[in-house]
Amino acid sequence: MSNTAKYRNDFLKEVEANVEEGEWVKMCMQCGVCAGSCPLGNAWEHTPQKIFMMIRAGKRDEVLSSDAMWMCTSCYNCIVRCPREVPITHIMHGLAHYAKRLGLVPANQPTAKFAQLFWNNLSKRGRINELTLGLGLYFMNGFVEGIKTSIKMQSLGLNMIKTGRMNVMEIFGGHSVKDTSGFHAMLQKAEEIEATRIK
Amino acid sequence: MTEVVATNQTILVVGGGISGMTAALEAAECGKQVILLEKNPSLGGRVSQLYKYFPKLCMPTCGMEINLRRIKANPNVRVLTLAEVTQVSGTTGNYQVKVKLSPRYVNSNCTACGACADAVTAEFPNEYNYGLNNRKGAYLPFFMAYPQRYVLDPKIIGTADADKAQAACHCGAIDLDMQTEEMDLQIGSIIWATGWQPFDADKIQPYGHDRFANVITSVEMERMMDPMGPTGGRLVRPSDGQEAKNVAFIQCAGSRDRNYLKHCSRICCMATLKQTTYLREQFGDAGRATVYYIDIRAIDRFENFYQKVMKDDNIKFIKSKVANVIENKENNNPILRGVNTEGYHRYADEYDLVVLAVGMQPSVDFKSLGIDIVVNDNGFIEQNPHNGGMFAAGCASDALDVNRAVQNATASSLRAIQVINQVAGAEG
Numbered sequence: 001m002s003n004t005a006k007y008r009n010d011f012l013k014e015v016e017a018n019v020e021e022g023e024w025v026k027m028c029m030q031c032g033v034c035a036g037s038c039p040l041g042n043a044w045e046h047t048p049q050k051i052f053m054m055i056r057a058g059k060r061d062e063v064l065s066s067d068a069m070w071m072c073t074s075c076y077n078c079i080v081r082c083p084r085e086v087p088i089t090h091i092m093h094g095l096a097h098y099a100k101r102l103g104l105v106p107a108n109q110p111t112a113k114f115a116q117l118f119w120n121n122l123s124k125r126g127r128i129n130e131l132t133l134g135l136g137l138y139f140m141n142g143f144v145e146g147i148k149t150s151i152k153m154q155s156l157g158l159n160m161i162k163t164g165r166m167n168v169m170e171i172f173g174g175h176s177v178k179d180t181s182g183f184h185a186m187l188q189k190a191e192e193i194e195a196t197r198i199k
Numbered sequence: 200m201t202e203v204v205a206t207n208q209t210i211l212v213v214g215g216g217i218s219g220m221t222a223a224l225e226a227a228e229c230g231k232q233v234i235l236l237e238k239n240p241s242l243g244g245r246v247s248q249l250y251k252y253f254p255k256l257c258m259p260t261c262g263m264e265i266n267l268r269r270i271k272a273n274p275n276v277r278v279l280t281l282a283e284v285t286q287v288s289g290t291t292g293n294y295q296v297k298v299k300l301s302p303r304y305v306n307s308n309c310t311a312c313g314a315c316a317d318a319v320t321a322e323f324p325n326e327y328n329y330g331l332n333n334r335k336g337a338y339l340p341f342f343m344a345y346p347q348r349y350v351l352d353p354k355i356i357g358t359a360d361a362d363k364a365q366a367a368c369h370c371g372a373i374d375l376d377m378q379t380e381e382m383d384l385q386i387g388s389i390i391w392a393t394g395w396q397p398f399d400a401d402k403i404q405p406y407g408h409d410r411f412a413n414v415i416t417s418v419e420m421e422r423m424m425d426p427m428g429p430t431g432g433r434l435v436r437p438s439d440g441q442e443a444k445n446v447a448f449i450q451c452a453g454s455r456d457r458n459y460l461k462h463c464s465r466i467c468c469m470a471t472l473k474q475t476t477y478l479r480e481q482f483g484d485a486g487r488a489t490v491y492y493i494d495i496r497a498i499d500r501f502e503n504f505y506q507k508v509m510k511d512d513n514i515k516f517i518k519s520k521v522a523n524v525i526e527n528k529e530n531n532n533p534i535l536r537g538v539n540t541e542g543y544h545r546y547a548d549e550y551d552l553v554v555l556a557v558g559m560q561p562s563v564d565f566k567s568l569g570i571d572i573v574v575n576d577n578g579f580i581e582q583n584p585h586n587g588g589m590f591a592a593g594c595a596s597d598a599l600d601v602n603r604a605v606q607n608a609t610a611s612s613l614r615a616i617q618v619i620n621q622v623a624g625a626e627g
């Protein structure tokens with residue numbers, strides 16, 4: 001092994017190839033304005049600034065199993081302020097997506113869990129079923145907690161029903177796009193395309 | 200009417216800052232005929248608004264005085280103030296230039312006694328001090344102004360103040376009937392020495408220059424330090440007039456930023472390093488400075504200056520582009536927030552005053568002025584054969600310090616002289 005081998009940026013190349021907008025990572029100049037601008041920055045382990053430096057340092061496992069990209073709320077403060085117009089929010093989502101494909105998401109990461117619920121719900125019929133999604137979310141962490149949350153959120157649910165934002169009949173399947181099988185064919189095609197793009 | 204002699208062996212220098220004065224003098228001292236146009240009522244440009252020069256920390260007034268002496272001694276330079284170019288046509292060795300002369304309402308009888316200023320009452324924001332204080336409607340732009348002649352603000356013309364000024368003048372110097380004049384000049388070569396303007400700090404919303412009294416710009420700090428400036432040379436907080444002893448500097452305020460100015464102005468780091476020494480000069484051991492930076496660009500020989508400042512324990516450096524500034528509502532202290540790249544520590548640091556090190560951008564938009572000259576992405580004039588007999592001097596060509604601006608001006612003067620010599624050769 002040559003002396004410089006440890007500096008080879010294999011992981012940076014991997015990110016550039018597989019992560020949405022990943023080719024921008026090398027443009028970061030470590031000014032820190034994203035880290036300082038993130039409203040949740042103090043709540044997570046790695047700010048975007050840190051994540052980008054870790055990518056360049058080849059810290060593959062730490063990056064892909066970080067909860068940082070799952071904490072992003074897409075407020076876009078970082079993108080707006082970045083002096084180099086690096087699409088930071090998009091990269092964070094890209095990293096989350098890539099980590100998910102590789103099965104490296106931290107266990108019980110709540111955002112990841114909810115994202116999965118949302119996807120499962122949406123991909124069935126092309127429309128979100130507010131009732132089953134809401135119940136799924138309440139019961140995400142077990143039956144007892146689900147009951148407690150349901151009671152707590154009771155009035156919200158009733159108001160949604162009253163204003164036509166939610167329908168109790170949705171429990172029997174709910175509304176869907178007109179052409180469900182066409183919708184599923186589209187999703188499948190998209191997955192195929194993505195599979196060829198990301199190794 | 201203003202009488203001006205110009206031929207196609209005349210060099211026109213537009214802009215009377217340090218670069219324009221230098222370019223004009225170099226050519227005039229080589230025996231060429233030069234017209235020097237300045238849009239303000241006085242020569243001097245932005246250098247006259249600085250307290251001290253880096254790297255030697257001497258007073259800019261000194262160089263200004265030498266240049267003014269050279270101008271006064273040289274019959275080849277014709278200085279026109281309150282003058283702006285409105286149109287340029289023609290080609291190398293044969294330009295037709297339209298110039299607009301705005302009225303000063305004060306003629307050459309003026310002895311700069313100041314009686315007119317004492318007589319008038321209306322006040323206006325003082326542009327020389329970046330609006331930090333007011334001046335009267337009859338005023339001398341600054342104590343070293345050239346020509347040493349008062350000016351009447353056009354806004355007082357037609358008001359009682361104008362009559363008061365005229366009545367107060369013992370020398371018959373005030374002429375309220377002066378009109379705007381248009382001139383057509385025949386010119387051989389043009390040197391654009393129109394300089395720079397500070398980037399508008401209000402545009403950098405996260406830093407709150409437009410919202411918080413104690414967030415100022417680097418150019419405003421220079422004015423505060425001037426003993427004849429708006430605060431009499433005291434570095435104070437605009438909110439309460441208290442001494443600003445603990446000061447933060449934010450580098451690249453609007454520079455190297457695709458949202459604002461893309462380029463690096465290169466002098467802002469040196470300007471800040473210089474200004475940290477102002478704190479020590481004014482407050483001794485009680486003066487403290489903290490510099491927030493992306494990287495310090497003290498180019499070539501200025502590295503020594505940087506090294507010297509770094510040795511001072513009262514001056515700290517934090518590698519971080521500040522995310523935003525908020526205000527402590529109780530004492531109006533600015534609080535800087537961000538993350539320190541060295542260690543990734545989050546900070547919220549409170550200071551007496553924050554200085555934004557703003558970048559330099561061209562003062563003239565040549566495109567919209569309809570001047571056929573090649574400019575780069577940042578609006579500075581490029582050296583290009585397409586420009587023919589037109590050249591840039593000083594900060595019209597790039598963000599430069601005085602030393603480089605003057606070297607650049609001398610070079611452009613030589614280029615203009617070459618054009619004139621060709622014209623003279625052809626004419627025999």
Ligand SMILES: Cc1cc2nc3c(=O)[nH]c(=O)nc-3n(C[C@H](O)[C@H](O)[C@H](O)COP(=O)(O)OP(=O)(O)OC[C@H]3O[C@@H](n4cnc5c(N)ncnc54)[C@H](O)[C@@H]3O)c2cc1C
Pocket residue numbers: 213214215216217218219236237238239242243244245246249251252253254282283284392393394395396397417418421466470473557558559562563592593594595599600601602604
């Ligand atoms: C905060 C700060 C501190 C600085 N400190 C230092 C320092 O310590 N040492 C140092 O070496 N440099 C310093 N500089 C840089 C220095 O200010 C410039 O190098 C210098 O001003 C360049 O002179 P100039 O003649 O090219 O431009 P300017 O000083 O801008 O002069 C241009 C002149 O042209 C006139 N003009 C503009 N447009 C027109 C027009 N259309 N028609 C006619 N006239 C026009 C203007 O009124 C002005 O008089 C500092 C800069 C900043 C921002």
